[in-house]
Amino acid sequence: MSVLVNKNSKVIVQGFTGSEGSFHASQMLEYGTNVVGGVTPGKGGTQHLEQPVFNTVADAVKETGADVSIIFVPAAFAADAIMEAADAGIKVIICITEGIPVNDMIYAKKYVRAKAGVTLIGPNCPGVITPDEAKVGIMPGFIFKKGRVGIVSKSGTLTYEAADQIVKAGLGVSTAIGIGGDPIIGTSTKEAVELLMADNETDAIVMIGEIGGTYETDAARWIKETGNKKPVIGFIAGQTAPPGRRMGHAGAIIGGADDTAAAKMKVMRECGLHVVESPANIGDTVAKALGKVLV
Secondary structure, three states: OOOOOOOOOOEEEEOOOOHHHHHHHHHHHHHOOOEEEEEOOOOOOOEEOOEEEEOOHHHHHHHHOOOEEEEOOOHHHHHHHHHHHHHHOOOEEEEOOOOOOHHHHHHHHHHHHOOOOOEEEOOOOOEEEEOOOEEEEOOOHHHOOEEEEEEEEOOHHHHHHHHHHHHHOOOOEEEEEEOOOOOOOOOOHHHHHHHHHOOOOOOEEEEEEEOOOOHHHHHHHHHHHHOOOOOEEEEEEOOOOOOOOOOOOOOOOOOOHHHOHHHHHHHHHHOOOEEOOOHHHHHHHHHHHOOOOOO
């Protein structure tokens, strides 16, 4: 069992023929991801990267049976691209685009939520990878090796760091989900953790968050309330961030005492998570939580 994407996923790329879409689609194809085509309005009927191009997502789904879409569309049009994918029957929508207007995303998120069985990851995310099966995103695939540790992260860079440490600890990754760093995102930390908790091929979860909002504390409290037995290793970025100043992601801003890294880490500890003070300790902590002895 895998989470969200696997070797059987049929992936299309929205914004297929643009520079970003072209580059990352070629990387996904090289990784072995089952990319079955892409969408660029006005270029339907042509070929790109030896794959068919369609004018609409509906056309792509009809012709290829696509069930996953990755979006590389400019911010002004990305919310429409998300809703188009949901309308066409895509089940997993992964939006890489950063800086989509908040009002657009509020509407798009509500629209997607009304569609049964549709999951939106992002925007402003690195994507989702199930190692050795499917890379649907912009992450460097060579870092990820197959294993039984799931990753949920708001930070692309820290996702890669965690994966590298997990592999160097002699372990591997089941699925890594980059949920995105914009103020309005489709899937929360808690929802991503729920997916990995339900996955019988995931034995432990690394949960990486940042200042601002309540995503991580909501997830931690859910973990405690449900009594899940899988160990969860947590880290919060932004421990030195001053109140009121954005640090990196648009959503990473301290709005109150509960938004600080220290406050979140306190709640996570109280809920039984293995909290690390530095990302450098993620790999060792995962290994110890699983009872593994590092050589």
